[in-house]
Amino acid sequence: MKRKVTLKQIARELDVSISTVSKSLRNSPEISEDTRQKVQAFAKLYNYKPNNIALSLKNKKTKTIGIIIPEIVHHFFATVISGIEQVANENGYNVIVCLSDESFDKEVINMEMLATGSIDGFIMSLSKETQLKKDFHHIVEVINQGMPVVMFDRITNDVFCDKVIIDDQMAAYEAVEYLINKGFKKVALVTTVDYVSVGKLRTEGYLKALRDNNMMAEEDMIVKIEDIDNCSVKIERLLEEQKPDAIFAVNELFAVTCIKLAAKMGVNVPDDLSVIGFTDGIISQFSSPAITTVSQNGIKMGRSAAKMLIDRLEMEEEDEHYRTEVIETHLVERESTPTL
Amino acid sequence: MKRKVTLKQIARELDVSISTVSKSLRNSPEISEDTRQKVQAFAKLYNYKPNNIALSLKNKKTKTIGIIIPEIVHHFFATVISGIEQVANENGYNVIVCLSDESFDKEVINMEMLATGSIDGFIMSLSKETQLKKDFHHIVEVINQGMPVVMFDRITNDVFCDKVIIDDQMAAYEAVEYLINKGFKKVALVTTVDYVSVGKLRTEGYLKALRDNNMMAEEDMIVKIEDIDNCSVKIERLLEEQKPDAIFAVNELFAVTCIKLAAKMGVNVPDDLSVIGFTDGIISQFSSPAITTVSQNGIKMGRSAAKMLIDRLEMEEEDEHYRTEVIETHLVERESTPTL
DNA sequence: CTGAAAGCGCTTACAG
DNA sequence: CTGAAAGCGCTTACAG
Structure with missing residues (x-):
């Protein structure tokens, strides 16, 4: 069992400093061609990959999106996740999924759990109970902390954020x-x-x-x-x-x-x-x-929601202007209605 | 917009050291009743929550499970995720979902992406292409790095790890x-x-x-x-x-x-x-x-897979003995077969 | 060109 | 009882 290798170990092995290793791997022009090559070769040999968690802590972004939906065993929601995942992947993001089970409490707990550093932003659809209670403090709080939220399908007008709906x-x-x-x-x-x-x-x-x-x-x-x-x-x-x-x-x-x-x-x-x-x-x-x-x-709604979220995450300046995107629908005629 | 508060800020505010704040919040007996209360009150007021990423880096565990499945718009897989999520949640774990889209390459990329620190272990079902190629190096590699993997449903006997299947x-x-x-x-x-x-x-x-x-x-x-x-x-x-x-x-x-x-x-x-x-x-x-x-x-398979993974993650000693759990099936009689 | 230092946010063994 | 130090794994401005 060979465990994951770190910069520190490479540095010790090669008898250089950690900074030098780091810079070499990032192709910094500060480093001589010689050491750069040496370090890169060694890193490749040991299959070095930077630790995501360390990067997240350093960069203050996790490159992961939190999804909170009422349930997953539901074709429409599965479809939306699929759409989100496509766009997330294309942009180097991961997707963390939490289910509220239509429960207000679970929705709140899940949001709080994810909001403390695990993710960069939310995509969510409200639980029935939340819609019934009309209590959205958990969402407003997250937004106030500077974490963007995109709501889709089951939304509320009481929260200001980006939204993806159909008419x-x-x-x-x-x-x-x-x-x-x-x-x-x-x-x-x-x-x-x-x-x-x-x-x-x-x-x-x-x-x-x-x-x-x-x-x-x-x-x-x-x-x-x-x-x-x-x-x-x-x-x-x-x-x-x-x-x-x-x-x-x-x-x-x-x-x-x-x-x-x-x-x-x-x-x-x-x-x-x-x-x-x-x-x-x-x-x-x-x-x-x-x-x-x-x-x-659903795929389209998911893709659109993910795009809106990532756009906002990668925006330079804060933009207080929220958008609501309306995805078009159409009637699919099949056998349960007369053909002429 | 009030951003998330950190130990450092609380420490500065209260004019004590970061260590004191940290210990107070964790109810360390080292700390006087007095300062402990003061710190806790302040933390509560500012709604302090420790940063997950920092904890992950420190503890070297993320409390999140990576799931890799061929597709999510598929009732059975959605069902399994649901089961995994239940057990994960009960044990304070989150769930990060990646879709291989039945593609070998996507499966490999996703695994490598998650394996570098983002998660503590995998639950996965093989993509068709992977089964066709019979190339499991990415899985073996992850296991060799000490990261547990549980396979379900679409498994292979060429990899030694915990498994959940039906007969x-x-x-x-x-x-x-x-x-x-x-x-x-x-x-x-x-x-x-x-x-x-x-x-x-x-x-x-x-x-x-x-x-x-x-x-x-x-x-x-x-x-x-x-x-x-x-x-x-x-x-x-x-x-x-x-x-x-x-x-x-x-x-x-x-x-x-x-x-x-x-x-x-x-x-x-x-x-x-x-x-x-x-x-x-x-x-x-x-x-x-x-x-x-x-x-x-599927729910049961998911629950069982999650349980096996979490058990292994929280085991004291390494256990080289892998289990294969067989979930029972039964015939549900409905209208497409004669009733007598 | 290389490396020591500071820092991301936290914990904990240790010194005072 | 409190705090400075080291450390998790990384990056980068800065000194040499």
Whole structure:
């Protein structure tokens, strides 16, 4: 077992000073061609690599990005990480991932843990609990300490920082209008509880689309789901009692659940019922029928967030001007809506 | 903007030495009750937190685990990360994630990048290209430097280290035997190319199950898929020409693809064709019909891998004895196989 | 051209 | 009880 070699050891071995070794390896012009070559050859032989931690301490930057997301076993978030990782890698950054598990406390703990030196900046999406509590002191604090934060998807307007979002309201509006234009008269909504920012915005888009088309929004046609695990009853009741001819669901789990429950009740999708989901994930692609959905390009969101963060990290002067980037969405037509 | 406060600043502020501040905060008995309280109060007021990087350099451990996996947009791997993260968190560790993108070079680069001080140990699953090349020098090197590595799922026997796997061959054997016991006579296999270790083992399990039941393994009943994106032709040909009554697919993507293609050809699952997949992911759960599958508990594998790594990191003496943990699997019966 | 010194932020054995 | 010193591994302004 040969342990990692340090400058000190090389210096001792070659009988020169540590400074000389360091400078040689960095090709400083101060050093004679001769010693430089000698040192470099030796370093190569022993596979010397500078210690990242020492560099971080010295340079006061770690070249790593902290990501805090609610969960990773969720296609959309995995997709965003993938995008972040691409850009991070291209720029010599690493990525450290923490999961809040939708818990406020875990989000706070993770942020504090990372904020003390481990990373240069954050990319995050709020936990449900944080959105419910509307307590963002941990984020504001980090920003005040001079550490940049980029929020994506589940954001809040109460914190000033860079953001990457989609236009949730508009995207929902377009999806619902698409259904209306197909001639559907009873378009139901399956959405989240209101405190989830994106759910709320998508709900608003739904309402607006109905309004603009002179259709009444009926309370009974809207199902708000708190917890995916026991949502079946509510959806079944919707299908039975309201008999909608189309459903707009604010995520793909809701959409596929609607389709499965409909099938169980003998309601055929798309013949008797059309369904549009949100987030173009693996479920939408592979469910039968494949689900028409609002695509939300996670890779792109991740790449964009990483770019914004790195730009800010490598900026010369501080810039108090924050940007919000809106990633475009579009409707992916598949089998859960009629083809003409 | 109030920047992070350091021991030095507290010391200056309170007009004591840095050592005194440090000791006070760590409740050293050397320090008088009086100054200790004073220092602690002040530190609390200014929200002092020791700098992780400085601690890492001093202690020569970073309390972070490096994860290298082929991709993250893959339910199984996301699941494993989630399990690792749980145990890491419980033990005060962070998790740094790198993706090899199935590329040997990226795997090597990422390992070297992390190995130089950033982390205390690795948890990894090999990229396809690495398995194809059978070049593991980067892993051996890291281990020789004294940095522990735990491999999971896609492993190799050519490297000595801790491992977490399932018994792929046995699990496949059981799945195929299950089909045979149901009375199916023409059980086809949809698998990966041979160099993917888990694919190969599952293939062997399939062959053994046939053999043990006095059934002939026919070449035409076995489809080996290199690349998911253009596998349709091969599977369609299998369905058309061989008309299997059951298919064992070595992952859920293959399984769902078989079902979708069968549906397109008017072959009903499970009435005309039974399908069993592998890896109990989101696709198996939500596809229609839901897919009977060999569950491979990613969370458990992740937890176990993290536990093994942390145990080794916190072990007093070096232990040259490596363990291989086998996580149990079981068949989850769903709609793609007959119910009786 | 080379090396000693200071410093990044911390801890701890040792001296006073 | 307090503080100076050494050290983790590195870089760089400065002296010689």
